Amino acid sequence: MKATYLLVAFLALASFASAFDPRPLQDFCVAVPDDSSSKDADPGNADNKLGSKATPVTVNQMPGLNTLGISLARVDFGPKGLIPPHTHPRATEILTVIEGTLLVGFVTSNNQNNTNRLFTKVLNKGDVFVFPLGLIHFQVNIGNGNALAIAALNSQNPGVITIANAVFGSTPPISPEILAKAFQVDYKVINYLRKQFSYDNN
CATH class of the missing domain: 2.60.120.10 (Jelly Rolls)
Known part of the structure; x- marks a missing residue:
């Protein structure tokens, strides 16, 4: 009986999933010669609808x-x-x-x-x-x-998951019935919002 509990506990721990990066298997990874190990951080162009x-x-x-x-x-x-x-x-x-x-x-x-x-x-x-x-x-x-x-x-x-883009700009789109009920608004509002959220500033 005790062995069964231990087996169940082990299986529960073994099935644990983590979203974090795994621990590195080496100290560092040298970039291939064609790639740069440094990048210029030029100003980004903020001249867009989000600014x-x-x-x-x-x-x-x-x-x-x-x-x-x-x-x-x-x-x-x-x-x-x-x-x-x-x-x-x-x-x-x-x-x-x-x-x-x-x-x-x-x-x-x-x-x-x-x-x-x-x-x-x-x-x-x-x-x-x-x-x-x-x-x-x-x-x-x-x-x-x-x-x-x-x-x-x-x-x-x-x-990165931009909330408005993910909800209103997914491909294929989330059903308007689902969104209208989730946000408690008319379908016309959902259709309007879908037209607005196709832009990504990343």
Whole structure:
């Protein structure tokens, strides 16, 4: 009987899945000679309807990051520019403001009262803020000039899911009946929103 309990406990642990990067099997991975182990971080063009541009530096852009479990993003904001609500399914993000003033925030997952709490903060040059893994978060430039921030993430490929694009711009699209019921709105609203969310500023 005791052996059966131990076997069940072992199988339960063995089936545990993790979304984090695996522990590296080596200290580092040298990039192939044709690839650069460094990248220029030129200003991103924030002249778009969101007024922002996120320029990622993941293992896809810099192979030398392979096995290191880190990545970066340069985030350029025009006046009033916005990085819309999004998540990183595989990483916690730490944001440092280089220039300008940002309003940032994240929303907690459901707690026992079935509520989602919003945490926000105004950040100025030199300020730092942490967005926990997988939580919906955003950044908006509340200054009149341009702003710049650097995001560091603890995954070589953190992923990004922009909420509005994922819900209203998926291919194939989510059924309008599902979205209308989920958001408690008319189908016309869903059709209107679908036309708006085909843009990605990453």
